[in-house]
Amino acid sequence: MAVQIICPNLRCRKILSVPDEVRGKLVKCQYCQTTFRVPIDKKAPAPQSSEEKKQ
Numbered sequence: 001m002a003v004q005i006i007c008p009n010l011r012c013r014k015i016l017s018v019p020d021e022v023r024g025k026l027v028k029c030q031y032c033q034t035t036f037r038v039p040i041d042k043k044a045p046a047p048q049s050s051e052e053k054k055q
């Protein structure tokens, strides 16, 4: 499931669809090349719970 976020660059403001798994990670806007962190949704805050790695 993809997450839709708006590019924080005020001169860009494109809506970007990124995979759910990039929450909390850095992504680069393909339109303006701005790198920013994807906000973690109101899903589990997970401060110190062990991550489930699907590998």
Ligand SMILES: [Zn+2]
Binding pocket: 007, 008, 009, 012, 013, 014, 029, 030, 031, 032, 033, 034
């Ligand atoms: Zn952008």
